[in-house]
Amino acid sequence: MYNIDSQPHVRGESVYLDDIPVVRGTLYACVFDSPVAHGKLKSIDTSAAERSEGVFRVITATDIIGENQIGGIVPDEPLLAEGEVHFQGMPIAVVVAESEELARKAAKKITVEIDELEPVTDPRIAAANGDLIVPPKKFVLGDTASAFAGCEYVFEGRTEQNGQEHLYIETQGAYAVPTENGGLKIYSSTQGPTAVQRAVCRVTGLPMHQVEVDVQRLGGGFGGKEDQANAWAAICAVGTQLTKRPVKYALHRMEDMRMTGKRHPYSSDYKIGLDKDLKIVAYEATFYQNAGAACDLSPPVLERTLFHCTNSYFIPNVTATAYCCRTNLPPNTAFRGFGGPQGMFVIESAIAHAAEKLGVSAAEIQRRNLLKTGDEFPYGQIAESEAVISWDQAANTYGFADMSREADEFNASSKYFKKGVAVMPICFGISFTKTPMNQARSLVHVYTDGSVAVSTGAVEMGQGVNTKMAQVAAKVFGLDIDAVKVHTTNTLRIANTSPTAASAAADLNGKATQIACETITKRLLEVALPLVEAASVDELSIEDHMVHRNGEKTSLTWQTLVMEAHLQRVNLSEHSHYATPGIGFDWSIAKGHPFAYHVYGTAIVGVTVDCLRGRYEVDYVKCFHDFGTSMNTGIDLGQIEGGIVQGLGWMTMEEVVYDEKGKLRSNALSTYKVPDIYSVPKEIAVTPLKTEKDNLAIFNSKAVGEPPLMYGIGAYFAIRNAIKAFRDCEPDFDCPLTPEKVLMNLYPDV
Ligand code: MTE
Ligand code: LUZ
Ligand code: MOS
Numbered sequence: 001m002y003n004i005d006s007q008p009h010v011r012g013e014s015v016y017l018d019d020i021p022v023v024r025g026t027l028y029a030c031v032f033d034s035p036v037a038h039g040k041l042k043s044i045d046t047s048a049a050e051r052s053e054g055v056f057r058v059i060t061a062t063d064i065i066g067e068n069q070i071g072g073i074v075p076d077e078p079l080l081a082e083g084e085v086h087f088q089g090m091p092i093a094v095v096v097a098e099s100e101e102l103a104r105k106a107a108k109k110i111t112v113e114i115d116e117l118e119p120v121t122d123p124r125i126a127a128a129n130g131d132l133i134v135p136p137k138k139f140v141l142g143d144t145a146s147a148f149a150g151c152e153y154v155f156e157g158r159t160e161q162n163g164q165e166h167l168y169i170e171t172q173g174a175y176a177v178p179t180e181n182g183g184l185k186i187y188s189s190t191q192g193p194t195a196v197q198r199a200v201c202r203v204t205g206l207p208m209h210q211v212e213v214d215v216q217r218l219g220g221g222f223g224g225k226e227d228q229a230n231a232w233a234a235i236c237a238v239g240t241q242l243t244k245r246p247v248k249y250a251l252h253r254m255e256d257m258r259m260t261g262k263r264h265p266y267s268s269d270y271k272i273g274l275d276k277d278l279k280i281v282a283y284e285a286t287f288y289q290n291a292g293a294a295c296d297l298s299p300p301v302l303e304r305t306l307f308h309c310t311n312s313y314f315i316p317n318v319t320a321t322a323y324c325c326r327t328n329l330p331p332n333t334a335f336r337g338f339g340g341p342q343g344m345f346v347i348e349s350a351i352a353h354a355a356e357k358l359g360v361s362a363a364e365i366q367r368r369n370l371l372k373t374g375d376e377f378p379y380g381q382i383a384e385s386e387a388v389i390s391w392d393q394a395a396n397t398y399g400f401a402d403m404s405r406e407a408d409e410f411n412a413s414s415k416y417f418k419k420g421v422a423v424m425p426i427c428f429g430i431s432f433t434k435t436p437m438n439q440a441r442s443l444v445h446v447y448t449d450g451s452v453a454v455s456t457g458a459v460e461m462g463q464g465v466n467t468k469m470a471q472v473a474a475k476v477f478g479l480d481i482d483a484v485k486v487h488t489t490n491t492l493r494i495a496n497t498s499p500t501a502a503s504a505a506a507d508l509n510g511k512a513t514q515i516a517c518e519t520i521t522k523r524l525l526e527v528a529l530p531l532v533e534a535a536s537v538d539e540l541s542i543e544d545h546m547v548h549r550n551g552e553k554t555s556l557t558w559q560t561l562v563m564e565a566h567l568q569r570v571n572l573s574e575h576s577h578y579a580t581p582g583i584g585f586d587w588s589i590a591k592g593h594p595f596a597y598h599v600y601g602t603a604i605v606g607v608t609v610d611c612l613r614g615r616y617e618v619d620y621v622k623c624f625h626d627f628g629t630s631m632n633t634g635i636d637l638g639q640i641e642g643g644i645v646q647g648l649g650w651m652t653m654e655e656v657v658y659d660e661k662g663k664l665r666s667n668a669l670s671t672y673k674v675p676d677i678y679s680v681p682k683e684i685a686v687t688p689l690k691t692e693k694d695n696l697a698i699f700n701s702k703a704v705g706e707p708p709l710m711y712g713i714g715a716y717f718a719i720r721n722a723i724k725a726f727r728d729c730e731p732d733f734d735c736p737l738t739p740e741k742v743l744m745n746l747y748p749d750v
Pocket of ligand 3: 224501
């Protein structure tokens, strides 16, 4: 099955925010943002900007008619700064002008008086100052204190993980158009149309029924538009409310990089205890999350760090504590994996540390501690595990023993090039950890010509969810995919949507679509009964656009049946609701069954390090991945390849750099290096671990959006192993492992 967007994408016909035709009279916004990370905002001088050519209006906090607040979880995020600034890039004022160029020109003329305060950029310092956004969170299984006492080996250490720029190809943006009687229609590049609707209503004071949000598609979101699309839509909405004119704002790349948050950096401590058989008996981890200046989604991200702190291992005694630390960086936010990768890196570091000290390979410890079905996660859910089978299949199919031996042989004879191999198992929980978010709706219309229109709460952002929705409708109705059109994600057609996130969009919206289509099919088959002289609808089905009786094609076509149903005044539309059954989590005891299911897999990663230059190449990533039964192998393979490259980019080359003043130095593509075609692995092999057990995935096709990113963590450990082959050392667990850091590890004395 192909992707319905492929042709329009390569022809340049797909419509993104900036391709939407603007209506006459549209104005353009540009934000003036804080030049310092922390300070008292004493005054704002907008007079020169107001006099600037083509300027309609300059907006500051006091002009906002509703509430100057967009914080969704904690109300700590003003739309425009008032009294204080908390990060460099914090919006202070908005210029609305006749063109983008004139708006940007005028914004440069705004000046502010700020009494600078000392910025905090280190989460451990914030924690020491007691500056936590929410109280600490903790998971406990068994009793680590007494377990450590009985351990043969105990190791302690620290890890540092940096953030990651989302670098969606399409930057953030929105377009607000006034509708009659004071309403607004908002076009937004958002993963969360309802989140945008709420933020717009809050700042404008409008009720939700006056605000329509429409999303065609995104040029990538990766979590960066789960919450952080809200501000730009709110700014356009305020502009429209104050000028009565349509207002558009599509951010420039450098504005986007400077003003938006990224993946959360973490600083963490670990303590791991093993018995003489290398079984991990106890594990303690303390996570200091660098949340940035506002809450945003930091608490649920932090929670997912705890949920994934033991990755795919069973450890009987675990204490994991997590701190959500407020600093003067832009508010960090959702990013593919949502805190899970950060938790996994720490346990993988602890295992690598133990292996190094004990003189065994990390793989030996990893393999011995994999989760089995029936094992308990630290949060109480019981595992249905594919960890062992995916590991063994990967090791056997790809020949892990040979790969390690080849690397050793190569290293024995090569002085300045060294190879490293690492295995990265993954286990990722599917569902929003906040149970109420696991619901979705779908609206299906069958038109009298037999064509089908589907609308859901899912947002297409390159992950192929629209194709999957069309597949669901086509499959249930027995039609070609061309008979189905998936329409924009729109809050008038589908209300109260959860964001397209948590890898759960295809499952949640697909199940709702399945229910809607089944309901309509049932009505149609009732109409068909007398026409094909069947006794019961159980005898009937629709395949290839034809009604079938007991599997035999009849002469009744889909189109004739649909028209006949309409003439009989049968409803050809359905609006259906789906809520994941059987899940829940009780934070008062930090136990429950939060996930519909888990996705497992194992990747073997091989690299070659050039030990003169510190450069490296990823030779291969070979994985065995748990697809369930993929409904679209092309799309799912694309998700795996993209996830792997994005993950290894985070681990090895992408370096977000803020200076001690909280100024982003890596603020453009010339200073922020992402993987390009030359740095992708030379080989990516993906073998499906087909699991046919019933699960809660749509048609048993397991969620694939986020889990593969975590295979990329293997690249870090593979490079680390190559460094160790060059020089007997114990490199810090500090990522990304950039070529510069590789070089410093290779030559510590120069
Ligand atoms: N793939 C593309 N091409 N672009 C994206 O922005 N986002 C990822 C993943 N894959 C993303 C992507 C993230 S963070 C998530 S949560 C899932 O897609 C969301 O989509 P799904 O729920 O349909 O898998
Ligand atoms: N977003 C969210 C997510 O709000 N809750 C989650 O559990 C989650 N998980 C992964 C990605 N986004
Ligand atoms: Mo993805 S981080 O859940 O948007």
